Amino acid sequence: MKKILILTGALFLFLQSDAQPYLQSRAVDVSKDFEDFSNTYFFADSLSSFDPSTASGTISWKRHSLYARQAFNTTTVLPQPLDMLDFPETQYENNPRLQFKIHFISPQTVRLRVYTSPVIFPEEESLMLCGNPPSDETWIYSYEEGSHIYKGQSGSLVIKEYPFTILLCDENGRELTRTRHWADNDSTQIKVMPFQFIKRASDNIRSINPVFSLHPGEKIVGCGESPTALNKVGQKVHLFVTDPQSPESDQMYKPIPFFFSSRGYGMFMHTSAPVTCDFGASHAGTSKLFMADETLDLFLFWGKPDQIIDQYTDLTGKAAMPPVWSFGTWMSRITYFSQEEGYEIARQLRDNRIPSDVIHFDTGWFQTDWQCDYVFAPDRFPEAQKTINALLADGFHISSWQLQNLTPKNKHFPELIEKGPYV
Template identity: 35%
Template sequence: MKQTNHQFFDFLDFNTNLPLDAEVSRLWKACKPIDIFENGLGVALTVPFQCQLPSNDIAPDMAIPRKNYCISLRALGEKIMRISIGFDTEIAETSAMLEIADDIQEIKLNIHKSSEKWKVIDVNGTLRAVFDLSNPEIDHWSDLLPAPQESMQAIFYPDGKKAVTVSAYDQFFPARMDAMCLSFIEKNDVPTKASISFHAKPDEKFVGTGERFSKMDLSGHTFQLKNQDGQGVNNKRTYKNIPFYLSSEMYGLFLHTSTYSKFSMADFSTRSVQLLVEEPVLDIFLIGEDSPEKIIHQYKNLTGFPSVPPLWSYGIWMSRMTYFSEDEVNEICDRLRVEDFPCDVIHLDTGWFKTDWLCEWKFNSERFPYPTRFVSNLKKNGYRVSLWQMPYISEHAEQYEEAKTNNYIGALNEQTVQGGSNFSNLDYAGTIDFTYPKAVNWYKNLLRELLDMGVACIKTDFGEEIHLDANYHTMTSESLNNLYALLYQKAVFEVTKEVTGDGLIWARAGWAGCQRYPIHWGGDAAASWDGMAGSLKGGLHLGLSGFGFWSHDVPGFHGVPDFMNSVIPDNLYVRWTQFGVFTSHIRYHGTSKREPYYYPNIASTIRKWWKLRYALLPYIIAQGEKTTYTGFPVLRALLMHHPEDNMCWHLDNQYYFGDDFLVAPMMNSENKRDVYLPKGNWIHFFTGEAFEGEKWLRNFGATMEDMPVWVKEGAEIPLYPEAVNCTDDMDFKKTSIIKIDASFKGIWKLLHFI
């Protein structure tokens, strides 16, 4: 982006040198509505748009006639308003992103008109929108500057209480606007982009928008919602963009689109939240509620809830990049058992094929000569098998000609096979076309053979990016790129549940609706304190974007500075393990050795924490079930429980783990950190010491055997009271309950088997 001093045009990526362009581009601005009428259960407004002159000075081009378009308003129950406008384009009633709950029923809207205001009121008598037709109050004394342009003035009340106001006059003076109420851009008389702005209060805070590796309050940031390989967890790129945000003013906004978008969270203008979508449609769901959890619950009512993951998925997952043979895997699994490390899943990454990274969905016949027996024997030993694969086809894969001939992959306009890093879709010959039902069935059959032999889980790696220079059956590549993750993960989830009975995947990419198909992990974090901190930030924002289950690679995916070969420090391994124990799912994975017995100085400590993980499973499972019908994720930002506490809207390095635990991971080598205890009475989980909340603990220390974790006083925590090798050994009738009160002296004293 080339930044100028014209903020609004910078936000729109709009070239004001319009006469010099090969294509004629025009910007159109919404004016006062000229009509309002009933439209089914909803209402519609006729809004004229005025073309603007092609200059940096914003002014109407009176030589071009206005164009009229209709805005549709619908009330989905008592808490959601759907506001839609299409510029010469129909609005899709539904899509793969929407899975609207049965109890979300549209209710009738009525119109109340006066000379200066049009009110929209539902059948229950609740105010849902106001359109102000009055003129600004003027005391005229100067002709130095022109009068303001006519503008659409609108306030929406998604729940009848919370006012979400369109930014009618966000400007310095009329020729210097920082935001426009509602606008669209056309090229050669064809609308191509649309934008809307909502007023932001000076102290308003924003969270969500997907997996942001950013501070908690996103105010002052602009994000491009275009899925990409994140290439780590410490930059603006991200694997999971979600066109949904939550405001501290207690409203949420979901932009129903899969095309590339841009969200400016009071950044280009501190007075406005601005949305830009690269299609001539705006389809917005505004949600009003009393708490962040209820807002996210309503968002999930629109886009779907996750299913309950299987019990075994909550155990330890062991992996690295990669294991190359049956003998190697068996040796690792046997050694974990001999050395008393409980574990449930062994994951085979890129090396189980004939050629490393060459995904053909078949075991290497020399190194894995009897795969069905191999998988069966592991299952008898308490291990489920997870397999890596990707949605891209290599020109060297045995399925390539079949896929190409039958159009199962996007047909490339040009050959783009690069044969480079193996870390990009561009290294492959085509992307499986999940918009084509025959391709979906073909792909499912490839996985079905593996699942039939006993494989428990498929890792749906990649999917953030597709071949953009390819043709797909029912969508343009630009519209498909963000949505691709949803279609890809849906196919894998469905075939896995069909064959195994367990609905589960292990996914990296994400878009609206992907939360229906757990589990998602945080991508390729650096094995460093920065990587750990960035992972947590991403997980917190993802949880604020509707995702209930989330994991991360312990103790980071890649080495620093040597990507493949740097040694993982012992203290990082321990601290990241502790973080993993208090996450919905825990997997060890990375570019070098991750098995705990390769770290002899800390192996006994890791064993202790793994056993604690299994002891906590009754609690974790209960919290996991809760996320399948509420707005709560398992790992929660503090603001979800304390929205009235401004401090909690800024904290991104500690979190709630379920309802009762407050976790502050140690993310440095000093074994000290600042911790904020929110309102309440808290008991330290490892010492039993009592603390009063709503205050800071400065330089709070914790040895490597300990961790800053508190539990709400009075909480009752279910625990499993025995050591196990895996979840197959567990009989949950044995679960015991511990009361967190003055008699509690710390968890280590209770779990004598650790």
């Protein structure tokens, strides 16, 4: 019996490996949930109501399920409309009509919120924003041929009633990007999933996936610190904090849910949930933003790159300019173990006329290597403060590495447990 349980557990982990990560440090690929045949899919279909005065309304979402389709000697996935099996059927909508709203922040910034549940939680202060975003009254509304149009100084936002589409245009009316609808598919075999959300069968959690058009030659820049190509088109980017431990990896220390396009628009995904951005990786003509969040809170920007970044940082905060020395060469390795090594490295740099502004001691300044106790080892750094002052006088700032967690053998560990300042 025990062997059967072990084999069953191993098989479960194997099957789960293609769905969600079972290793704590592995980046989450949110797109995998949108390939699961057990989940229920809802496609943004039509505008069921809209109030131009409040720029809010409801979207009709068509319920679908995934099916395998064999054609042209291959097996693909084809969604089909689904009749709801939920009980009691009189209490739920097969094709729910759910709220969305638009908030005009500035002449170049618009906030779009789309809800996937009839239950909308009260808005709270966000740590990702510098207070509540302001309101702008300069956008002018008009209506023509099934389209609600808001025109600003730098472009326009268009909401089409059917097929439901949100378009971003520049000041001359040129389309920058638009959301994808199922009706946009013009190929017999290659179908692109449209703007959608899912309800997961395993736990009823909802996740949303806005899908936008990507034009030939378009370039996408952003998403945080990454060693991969600057232009993210053709890449699948996982916005999930990891310790990649190698520049050869596509993982990131500092993912940021913000990017901008060479066509003159940008987007800030206001969520702390994992996000996977597929910028033309699975289909050359689409950008797919998979979010492990039931609400889409998306800030849209118009303008040149510097204008977009300025608008983005107006919302999230503008970083202070670092000191000039921080842009210089940082000399480091794993690790310098003594103040004598620090002095020797400084001497060699200056003797060889190698510009450098920082000496990074990494982990070796503790008494026990990697045991981070915030104290210089007295036998190897007997004059720590004097060393720091001397190196600073020679033009070197000091960086000392510190791991944020304390191990059980660390002298501060009992105090940490006793007083509770831990996560």
